[in-house]
Amino acid sequence: MNYDLLMQRAINISAPYKYLVKPNPMVGALIVKDDKVLAEGAHEKFGEAHAEVNCFNSLRDKIDEDHVMICTLEPCNHYGKTPPCTEKIIESGIKKIIIGSLDPNPKVAGTGIKRLKDAGLEVSYGVLEKEVRELNKFFFFKHENGRPFITIKIASSADWKSHSKDGSTTWITSEASRKDVQVVRAEHDAILTGGNTIRTDKPRMNARVEFPLIQPQKILLSEQKKWDLSLDFFQDSQVNIIGETNLVKVVEELSKRDLNSLLVEAGPKLVNSFLDEGLCDEMIVYQSPDKLGENGVSWFQNEAIIDKYGLSLKSSYTIDRDKKTVFEK
Numbered sequence: 001m002n003y004d005l006l007m008q009r010a011i012n013i014s015a016p017y018k019y020l021v022k023p024n025p026m027v028g029a030l031i032v033k034d035d036k037v038l039a040e041g042a043h044e045k046f047g048e049a050h051a052e053v054n055c056f057n058s059l060r061d062k063i064d065e066d067h068v069m070i071c072t073l074e075p076c077n078h079y080g081k082t083p084p085c086t087e088k089i090i091e092s093g094i095k096k097i098i099i100g101s102l103d104p105n106p107k108v109a110g111t112g113i114k115r116l117k118d119a120g121l122e123v124s125y126g127v128l129e130k131e132v133r134e135l136n137k138f139f140f141f142k143h144e145n146g147r148p149f150i151t152i153k154i155a156s157s158a159d160w161k162s163h164s165k166d167g168s169t170t171w172i173t174s175e176a177s178r179k180d181v182q183v184v185r186a187e188h189d190a191i192l193t194g195g196n197t198i199r200t201d202k203p204r205m206n207a208r209v210e211f212p213l214i215q216p217q218k219i220l221l222s223e224q225k226k227w228d229l230s231l232d233f234f235q236d237s238q239v240n241i242i243g244e245t246n247l248v249k250v251v252e253e254l255s256k257r258d259l260n261s262l263l264v265e266a267g268p269k270l271v272n273s274f275l276d277e278g279l280c281d282e283m284i285v286y287q288s289p290d291k292l293g294e295n296g297v298s299w300f301q302n303e304a305i306i307d308k309y310g311l312s313l314k315s316s317y318t319i320d321r322d323k324k325t326v327f328e329k
């Protein structure tokens with residue numbers, strides 16, 4: 001059997017649920033016999049059935065010695081929001097399982113494979129592991145690094161200014177760039193900003209996209225305790241206000257929560273603080289061809305800052321009249 005091809009299919013069926021399963025990983029499973037796919041299932045919604053369970057539910061055949069299960073991620077072995085998949089697999093009588101990657105979640109981390117092996121199944125793993133990891137980049141990062149993946153997003157003028165000093169609030173980047181930002185927001189588990197941004201820009205900071213999704217949570221770093229809760233920012237999803245000013249402590253606190261990724265959308269001061277603390281894994285710059293000139297407030301003291309923080313170019317392309325550049329660690 002061509003396990004690479006089958007694993008790719010399992011990955012493919014998991015991917016459409018990206019925005020509905022987060023912060024869980026996208027997972028897909030197949031049951032095959034003699035190179036034929038007899039059943040398939042994906043994890044479709046956070047808190048609901050895992051891929052393996054949906055896969056068994058779609059199988060009409062009775063399992064025999066020749067059936068093989070393909071699963072992109074090590075089956076879970078713990079009681080979370082759903083019971084352990086390992087027990088379901090063992091009960092089914094299936095004898096062989098091919099896994100993409102181990103699950104880095106400390107609640108699973110090898111115990112799923114051990115349980116299956118102990119029950120006498122033939123288990124192998126590591127098929128298209130790289131692809132599974134890439135697809136679930138934030139999930140693997142969080143569990144392997146103990147903190148969420150941090151993306152900083154900025155919109156800049158051609159001369160690296162953030163906004164004009166006189167407070168005129170015209171948009172720097174085009175509508176197409178601002179639409180792209182909505183998808184970036186949708187990908188993250190939480191959006192973090194500062195009190196100044198809320199007071200001056202009055203942003204909504206939700207993900208306005210045309211597909212169903214779990215809205216990112218919102219995190220407001222501010223020492224101001226009382227807020228006008230009718231502001232747009234306080235709608236759509238849960239808002240957490242954090243009064244702590246030490247960013248290392250803030251991220252430590254956020255690491256305890258069920259968040260794999262954090263999108264920082266803030267002004268120059270907070271953005272530079274995140275960079276200074278080394279708390280940036282990726283930076284996305286939407287840059288307009290227009291300059292703000294003398295009236296503009298600079299994003300950085302100098303542009304070479306991006307190199308200084310160990311970020312290097314990942315991709316760069318145009319969106320309408322702007323340029324979107326992604327830098328990564």
Ligand code: AOF
Binds near residue numbers: 028105
């Ligand atoms: C699987 N199959 O389809 C997924 C798995 O709270 P729960 O019960 O939904 O468990 C979530 C954890 O289970 C998640 O963090 C990850 O470690 C694993 N995800 N495991 O066997 C699946 N989505």
Ligand code: ZN
Binds near residue numbers: 052076077083086
């Ligand atoms: Zn499971």
